[in-house]
Amino acid sequence: MSAGAGTLGMDQAIWRPKANPWIIGVVVSLAAFMEVLDTSIANVALPHIAGNLAASNDQSTWVLTSYLVSNAIVLPISGWLVGLFGRKRFFITCIVIFTISSFLCGIAPSLGTLLIFRVLQGAGGGGLQPMAQAILADTFPPEKRGLAFALYGVTAVCAPAIGPTLGGWITDSYSWRWIFYINIPVGILALALVYSLVEDPPYMARLRAKGIPAFDYIGFSLLTVGIAALQIMLDKGQEDDWFGSHFITILAVTAAVCLISLVIWE
Known part of the structure; x- marks a missing residue:
């Protein structure tokens, strides 16, 4: 093994963030929870969206499809984008895009504009889960990673379970637009905490210094x-x-x- 590879492995094994790892774990899980919840919460609101925006039920299903397609496209290129921007910066950018596009989805005046904003929202959400998992892997020592990922797994399981119920209650009690507005305070909180607590490990700076792989x-x-x-x-x-x-x-x-x-x- 080369000296560079040995140093890289040592950094990954020894480096630990300044903040409490469990607080960081909760913070990144919160951001991922927001994205997973949004994937399921919109399902029950589709009839209301269709009625309010003068669209058919078949047309309204594009609200889900547009998000999932955009999300699936961004997911596999997350690694390259991390090399370009850095993990923390990319994670923050994803939160910002997701939060702003959630607001734009909420104020969308037509189905066409809603679909455009959902594509943008899916692009922002596509990087949240892989970045959250990568941050957890670097934040915790090997002997605690299993427990950390169990915490993260709770968000992945609970969000789809409560999404339809929460979406139905919000839509019936207020408006379908609030299924997007609720992401705004969560996104702002996650943004502030990630900016304050999350760090890029030293080995990432060295990897970026070696050059970004050709796209x-x-x-x-x-x-x-x-x-x-x-x-x-x-x-x-x-x-x-x-x-x-x-x-x-x-x-x-x-x-x-x-x-x-x-x-x-x-």
């Missing part, structure tokens, strides 16, 4: 089109009678060609 534009294009086609096919397939629909068939072929080409390219 694979062809691979990213294949991945983007393939994932988008696959996600839309899975979301819309049941509504459109699966392969009885030319639209779904085209999506399936597109996804297969792009993803197989991606494997060959890589």
Whole structure:
């Protein structure tokens, strides 16, 4: 093993943040909880969104699809973006984008603008979970990581469980717009705490100093089109009678060609 690799491994094993690791764990789990909750909370509000924005029920399902597609595209390039901006800066940027786009979703005057803001929100949310897990892995020593990830796992399990109930209550008691507005105070709190407490470990600065890997534009294009086609096919397939629909068939072929080409390219 080279001296550089040995130093990198030593940094990862020895370095610990200044703040209490458990506080950091709660903070990053809060940000991830916000994103996971938003994935499920909008489901029950779709009929209200459709009625309020003069859209059909089928059209309103794009509120979910647009978010999931954008989220799935950002997720695999999170590592490259961390190399470009740094982990803490990228995590903060994701929180800011997610929080601002939540506000924009809440004030959206039409379904078209809501979908645009949901794409933006999905892009911000796509980096929250992988960054939260990476921060936990570096923050805790090996013997405590299992417990730390168990804490994180609670958020991943609880958020989808309470999302539909909370979304239904908010929509019936107030307005569907509040399912997005509730992200604003949580996002601001998470932003302030992450900025104050989270640190990038020393080894990340050395990795960035070595240079950022070249961005694979062809691979990213294949991945983007393939994932988008696959996600839309899975979301819309049941509504459109699966392969009885030319639209779904085209999506399936597109996804297969792009993803197989991606494997060959890589």
